[in-house]
Amino acid sequence: xxxxxxxxxxxxxxxxxxxxxxxxxxxxxxxxxxxxxxxxxxxxxxxxxxxxxxxxxxxxxxxxxxxxxxxxxxxxx
Amino acid sequence: xxxxxxxxxxxxxxxxxxxxxxxxxxxxxxxxxxxxxxxxxxxxxxxxxxxxxxxxxxxxxxxxxxxxxxxxxxxxxxxxxxxxxxxxxxxxxxxxxxxxxxxxxxxxxxxxxxxxxxxxxxxxxxxxxxxxxxxxxxxxxxxxxxxxxxxxxxxxxxxxxxxxxxxxxxxxxxxxxxxxxxxxxxxxxxxxxxxxxxxxxxxxxxxxxxxxxxxxxxxxxxxxxxxxxxxxxxxxxxxxxxxxxxxxxxxxxxxxxxxxxxxxxxxxxxxxxxxxxxxxxxxxxxxxxxxxxxxxxxxxxxxxxxxxxxxxxxxx
Numbered sequence: 320x321x322x323x324x325x326x327x328x329x330x331x332x333x334x335x336x337x338x339x340x341x342x343x344x345x346x347x348x349x350x351x352x353x354x355x356x357x358x359x360x361x362x363x364x365x366x367x368x369x370x371x372x373x374x375x376x377x378x379x380x381x382x383x384x385x386x387x388x389x390x391x392x393x394x395x396x
Numbered sequence: 397x398x399x400x401x402x403x404x405x406x407x408x409x410x411x412x413x414x415x416x417x418x419x420x421x422x423x424x425x426x427x428x429x430x431x432x433x434x435x436x437x438x439x440x441x442x443x444x445x446x447x448x449x450x451x452x453x454x455x456x457x458x459x460x461x462x463x464x465x466x467x468x469x470x471x472x473x474x475x476x477x478x479x480x481x482x483x484x485x486x487x488x489x490x491x492x493x494x495x496x497x498x499x500x501x502x503x504x505x506x507x508x509x510x511x512x513x514x515x516x517x518x519x520x521x522x523x524x525x526x527x528x529x530x531x532x533x534x535x536x537x538x539x540x541x542x543x544x545x546x547x548x549x550x551x552x553x554x555x556x557x558x559x560x561x562x563x564x565x566x567x568x569x570x571x572x573x574x575x576x577x578x579x580x581x582x583x584x585x586x587x588x589x590x591x592x593x594x595x596x597x598x599x600x601x602x603x604x605x606x607x608x609x610x611x612x613x614x615x616x617x618x619x620x621x622x623x624x625x626x627x628x629x630x631x632x633x634x635x636x637x638x639x640x641x642x643x644x645x646x647x648x649x650x651x652x653x654x655x656x657x658x659x660x661x662x663x664x665x666x667x668x669x670x671x672x673x674x675x676x677x678x679x680x681x682x683x684x685x686x687x688x689x690x691x692x693x694x695x696x697x698x699x700x701x702x703x704x705x706x707x708x709x710x711x712x
Contacts, residue, residue, distance in 0.1 A: 355624070357544075361519040376498030376523070 323370075323396070324389045330369055331385060334362045344386045359383075370396060399696050399703075403562050403584040406530060407489055407510055408463050410434035412585030413575070413692055414533070414564060415592045417467020417491055418541065418674070419443065420663040421600050422592075424455025426688065429597035431462040433689035438465035438491060446477040453485055463488035465512075470495030483507045491533060494542065496520070501527045512564070516544035521555045521563075531562040533587050538568030540590050540616065540628050540676040549581075556582040570678040572698020576706075579699070590676040595688040601666030604673060607632075611679035619672075620655065623648045627655070630673040634658060 324344075332339045335352050348354040348362060363379045366372070370392055374382070382388050401412040413435040415426065419442025427437030439452045449466070456464045466487045468478050471494040479500055482490055490497075490504050492513045497504075504511045510530040515521045521532050534555045536548025544551075548567040556563050562584035569578060570591040578586045592598060594605050607630055617631045619638040622645075629635055634654075641651055655672065662671025686694075 357517045357520065360517070360523060364519050364522065373526075376496055376527075 323392050324385075326369060327366070327385060327388050327392065330365050331362065331388075334358070334365050342385060344389070345384060347384045349383065366392065372396070399700055401562075401579070401584045403531065403564065406562060406584075407436055409436050411692055411696055412564075412579075413695060414438065414465070414491075414566075414585060414587040415688070416539075416566065416587050416589030417441070417465065417493075418589050418593070419469065420660055421589075421598060421604075422467065423599050424452035424459070426592060426595060426598045427452070427464050428456045428459035429595060429688035430592065430692070431456065431464045432460040433692045434462075435688075435692050436463060436465055436489060437688075438467050438489070440467045440469075441472065441474075441478045442469055443472045443474065444478075445474045446481040449478060450481060450485075453481075453487070465489035465491055467491045467493060468497070469493050470497060479503075482509065496523075497529075498523075498527055501529055505530075514566070515555070516546070517551075518554050518558045521559050525559040525561050529561065531564060531584065532559070533564045533566050534583075535587070536565075536567030537628075538677040539566055540679075541674040543567075543618065543626055543628050548578075552578065552581045552583055568676060568678050570676075570681050572695050572700075573702055574678070575695050575699040576702040579703070580707075590679050591682055591691060592688065593675065594682050594685045595691055596685055597688050600663045603666035603668045604663050604671075605685055607662075607668040607673045608675050608679045608682055609685070611675065611682075613677070613680040616675050616677045616679050620651060622646075623651055625652075627672065627674065628676060630668075630675050630679065632671075632673060633669045634672060 328342050335354050337352050348359050363374050403412045411434045415430040415437050417438035417440035419440045422440035427439045430437030441449050486507050489510045497513050501511050512531045513524050514533045514535050534552050537543045552565045564585045564587050565578035565583035566587035569586045569588050575586050615631050616628050617635050618626050618628050619635050620627050622642045658672035661667040662673045
């Protein structure tokens, strides 16, 4: 479970070009990490690729923070 | 010989030219003229309610039996009722802007519509392909109105490499050279906005059209970058005022309030000094008001000449 979290944080760091140290569970991609809506689309697609899942738009809309992503992935994996 | 692409078969049109669904500008009259001439005319729903748009749809159907489209602005307060209207009316082609049409794609297609979203990035294009949309419109920052960051020249080939459905290029295209260039990049057709504002059938105020005819290369400036919703419009009193506020670090709500209703003022009332004269960078190239059929005919003829002559000459 913590493994999912660390992989999520790594992807977020890579996709949004921020340091891992700047990211915590509550980090909002848009409000805290400077992403725009198109960055979030790319981020969701990076999650899909990393975890080999398909995240539909309806679900993707609710993934706004690191925790959201971790919880969602834990649920479907 | 006639210039045709896969887009013509997909949308059941004769020429691979689409008229952008510009808010306030793209009325039934303009859409019908473009469709009757063999292109695809599109009604722009903008922020209008369903009853207003229903009248525009009726107008098109009265004027032509050719396919036409409806552009749905997904951020509109009336988006939901426009979506229902599009489904009831079985609009042949639906284009979408300002958002992700994801959850509506299947319903549109079940009603017999082709779905063609405007996409500003490779990632979104790939997601749209996965949703089985019929084609995408890739619009570069050269375009008028609400814009993205990337240029048509850079974004179109990158999207084409990423997906396998037809790509329609938009932004910065107003003549046969632009059409030929887009096709050379691998696009299946083009969408043009600013060029069709200067169509005889376009009902926009004369002042609005004249402003475009008078525009020079550097006149189509971007306002609202600080708000996160940049808009390209012709430089005037309004754009200068917004630029000043943005330089002073004015908060977004104040800038947005200043911009509210300004497109309507320009298009409908002809206020080209205090209104938002939305137009693309190619405005400087547009020098005449012509019937839509002539715009399309010239475009096809010139593109054919460019493709036949220029390309061959380059190899000799």
